[in-house]
Amino acid sequence: MPWRVGRDLRQLSQAANRVLERIRAPHNPLCVIAQPLHSTRRLLWPPAVALKFKHSHAPTAGNTSSSSPDHVSQEAGEPSGLRTGGSKEGAGGNDPVSHPPPPEVLSALTCLFARHPTRCTMPDLRRSRTLHVVPLLRHPVRGPALVLHILKSNGPDFALWTLRLASEVGQSFPVTFYGQLAALLVSRKRWRDVLRVGHLARQSLGHTTTALLNWRLQALMEIPHFVPVEEALALFEKEGVAPSRLTYHLLVSMHLRNHDLPSALGALSAMESAGFPVTSMTCAIVMLNYRSCGLTSAIKAQALDALRTTSNGQVASAILNGLVQLMLDAGDMSGVVAILSSLTQVPEDPSSGLGASFTPEDGAADESANLAAVTPTSLTPRPDIVDVTTYNILLEYLADQGDLPRGIRVLQEMRAADIRPNSRTAAALAHLYFATGQANDALHVVATTLVNLPAAVSVLPRLxxxxxxxxEQPIPPPTRPTIEIFNTLLLGTLRDHGLKGLHAVLSMMRIAEVEADATTLTVLLSHKHRRELASPRELIRIVRILMSQGVTPTMQHLHVLLGVLLRQEREGTRARGWHVFPHAKPEPSEPITEELVRNAYSHPIAGITFPTRRKHRNLLRPIVQSLTDRGVQSDRVVLGMRIKQDAVIRHDMEAATQAFRAMVDSGIQPNVYHYAALMEGYAQAGDMEAAEGTLRSAMEAGVRPNVKAYTILIFGYARFARPSMAVKVFRKMVAQGVRPDVPAVDALVSAFFRAKAYGMARRVLLRLWPQVAPLEDEMLEAPLRDLAVAFRELHVANEARERLTSEEQRALRGAIREIAKTWNDVTRKGLKGRKRRSARAVVTRKPEYTEALGG
Structure with a gap:
């Protein structure tokens, strides 16, 4: 029949066009040679060879479930841990070639988009006399190519508008094209646009596929909007498509990120019931997303067992990187050294390889003690699974610690392993250099990412x-600018230049076409509160204004807002100066319903209430409601705030321990912050035995106490004028290799001040001052008050310091022995019976300084 002949002719024509377009497509080169632009005397990255071949697949509803279960895709050296197959799922094999469309067509479409920004129909085309664009929109190859060209040159909004217009005029896009479009939007982190593509595909095709629904699940997870397992699987059943292994892995990832272990276990059970057994790929998924819950011995054992048995290198890399991240979060650097050494060193030369570069300083006795004893010897050397992500995780940890020497050694090991840095490496290096006072070097790192954007580089001198x-330090080869680099730049710029540098960073982001994310807003909120002294009301209003403009609030934003409110609530009960007064009795909380008690710990704010801040609570309600509607649960940070409110602000240790146990029962592992909150509550209540017992429990659980935890104990003994016990705790801190900071030394000095040994307090301060910062000669004759004020000015909130070296430990041990001997001599001579000099003034603490005493 004529209509059938015409249909067959059209199909043959489309196939011929695709073949011709493929033949005309230029071949990708096998490799590119990238020369570093900057060199240093210490380190020079050699030219790197980067393979560019990427095979594409077209998984559909029929073949997604049969994808290789033990393969992890990689994008720029970073394992996604989610997608199966060699490329992004849903990327079609018949890729449309991006031919530049005629200028008159682009001009006409631009005018139509300006007139009808939401939707353009055929009558609108007739009225505007732009029907000449219809043949191109309907073309089976040129139409998809036009959409892709607009996406790359004009942005997602215009591209999706063109996609809808092409569907209006009769274009029928193949399902693989929608998958390819979704993959491109995912690479730009345009998650809401991924949802729009899935909706348009469903409208145009009349059905959907497993691949498109999986893209939808991933987009919901990243927004974040957490969907119950039953609801997600019901949607697949409603659409008549079968979930794939990737579907269940996405559900596991989603609920692990949401700190919801029961739902994650339910997804694993449903996966096994559907005929997908747990594999090493599943273990990799768990390791990549378990960070929000904390390291457990069972998870570590399963990861090590998977490393022994997994033959797939990419899966093994994902498992290793997840395990390294969890162990570093727990402060277990020695364990990381042991695992990396066993995987990279050859047995005949145990001093070479990766582990040697990460050996802690000699003074850290707990880290340097016989690593061979804790090395998992059953692991066979597999240096191939240590990839760029492993080095990035180590660099980020050392940047947080402010450890420049070991950071440089990591870079040297990177070069020896012939691993090319990526944009995440650049961000970690910039963070490290900013943290260690190498601001110009950090800006050199940023400049390398903007080497192809001279307009953006011209803004850097303003910073x-x-x-x-x-x-002075190594600078990596050029990489593309990312939001992580700009967030690091913003953090360092705000600290050094304040809000004056904000406009410069934002202008560079506009030039580089990089959009802000949730972390960007979190950095701004934190800075505005700490440096600009913004009120909680002002910060909450900023978030609500951004919500009205389409910004989705996240738990990061809630962390800042709750922290500000709790800090303000604590101001009325905080001890000031070296004189400690009784705490004011807090106002009773409002009655809480039984339903709220039952769901308190899973609620986004974990049952935290502000009975004396009704206006703030009302302002906060829309933000909390947005998180609740998206199924977001409380995390470790919010639960730690709940414990701290009960223990430190409300002095209700029973409620604090109940919250602590509820967190542990939910599967979330406590860290040093949670233990420190309990310790501070016990110390304020005068139960120093329970406070020290909490510290011992933390160490038995594998949690390494930091300087703030020890400072809480020192200050607790100081409140009761027990300098001998305060010196004993200080000695334990130094023995553990923990570097004392300004609050720790000041707390020790306050113990002697409270004992009215003012001369001894001055002597201790002068003796320990050089261990923290250089002591000026003119301060040697200053009175105690002036010394204390000047010493406290040296403290920088949230400063990162590396652990003590062996020489520093010896010097501090000598100072502590001298202090203890002098104090014993003084007490034996009966200092308490002599006439004491009165202190004429009480030194008042700075708010951010008192926060470092566990606040």
């Missing part, structure tokens, strides 16, 4: 960048 001064 203090001097291009003529060569970098």
């Amino acid at each position: 203090g960048f001097t291009a003529s001064i060569p970098p």
Whole structure:
């Protein structure tokens, strides 16, 4: 029949066009040679060879479930841990070639988009006399190519508008094209646009596929909007498609990120019931997303067992990187050294390889003690699974610690392993250099990412960048600018230049076409509160204004807002100066319903209430409601705030321990912050035995106490004028290799002040001052009050310091022995019976300084 002949002719024509377009497509080169632009005397990255071949697949509803279960895709060296197959799921094999469309067509479409930004129909085309664009929109190859061209050059909004217009005029896009479009939007992290593509595909095709529904699940997870397992599987059943292994892995990832272990276990059970057994890929998924819950011995054992048995290198890399991240979060650097050493070193030369570079300083006795004893010897050397992500995780940890020497050693090991840095490496290096006072070197790192954007580089001098001064530290080869790099730049710029540098960073982001994310807003909120002294009301209003403009509030934003409110609530009960007064009795909380008690710990704010801040609570309600509607549960940070409110602000240790146990029962592992909150509550209640017992419990659980935890104990003994016990705790802290900071030394000095040994307090301060910062000669004769004020000015909130070296430990041990001997001599001579000099003034603590005493 004529209509059938015409249909067959059209199909043959489309196939011929696709073949011709493929033949005309230029071949990708096998490799590119990338030369570093910057060099240093210490380190020079050699030219790197990067393979560019990427095979594409077209998984559909029929073949997604049969994908290789033990394969992890990689994008720029970073394992996604979610997608199966060699490329993004849903990317079609018949890729449309991006031919530049005629200028008159682009001009006409641009005018139509300006007139009808939401939707353009055929009558609108007739009225505007732009029907000449219809043949191109309907073309089976040129139509999809036009959409892709607009996506790459004009952005997602215009591209999806064109996609809808092409469907209006009769274009029928193949299902693989929608998958390819979704993959491109995922690479740009345009999650809401991924949802729009899935909706348009459902409208145009009349059905959907497993691949498109999986893209939808991933987009919901990243927004974040957490969907119950039953609801997600019901949607697949409603659409008549079968869930794939990837579907269940996405559900496991989603609920692990949401700190919901029961739902994650339910997804694993449903996966096994559907005929997908647990594999090493599943273990990799768990390791990549278990960070929010904390490291457990069972998870560590399963990861090590998977590393022994997994033959797939990418899966093994994902498992290793997840395990390394969990162990570093727990402060277990020695364990990380042991595992990396066993995987990279050859038995004949145990001093070489990766582990040697990460050996802690000699003074850290707990880290340097016989690593061979804790090394999992059953692991066979597999240096191939240590990839760029492993080095990035280590660099980020060392940047948080402010450890520049070991950071440089990581870079040297990277070069020896012939691993090319990526944009995450650049962000970690910039963070490390900002944290260690190498601001110009950090800006050199940022400049390398903007090497192809001279307009953005020209803005850097406004932030203090001097291009003529060569970098003192290693600078990686150029990488593309990402939001992580700009967030690091913003953090360092706000600290050094305040809000004056904000406009410079935002202008560079506009030039680089990089959009802000939730972390960007979190950095701004934190800075505005800490440095600009913004009120909680002002910060909450900023978030609500951004919500009205389409910004989705996240738990990161809630962390800042709750922290500000709790800090303000604590101001009325905080001890000031070295004189400690009784705490004011807090106002009773409002009665809480039984339903609220039952769901308190899973609620986004974990049952935290502000009975004396009704206006703030009302302002906060829309933000909390947005999180609740998206199924977001409380996390470790919010639960720690709940424990701290009960223990420190409300002095209700029974409620605090109940919250602590509820958190542990839910599967979330406590860290040093949670133990420190309990310790501070016990210390304020005068139960120092329970406070020290909590510290011992933390150490038995594998949690390494930090300087703030020890400072809480020192300050607790100081409140009761027990300098001998305070010195004993200080000695334990130094023995553990923990570097004392300004609050720790000041707390020790306050113990002697409370004992009215003012001369001894001054002597201790002068003796320990050089261990924290250089002591000026003119301060040697200053009175105690002036010394204390000047010493406290040296403290920087949230400063990162590396652990003590062996020489520093010896010096501090000598100082502590001298202090203890002097104090014993003084007490034996009967200092308490002599006439004491009265202190004429009480030194008042700075708010951010008192926060470092566990606040």
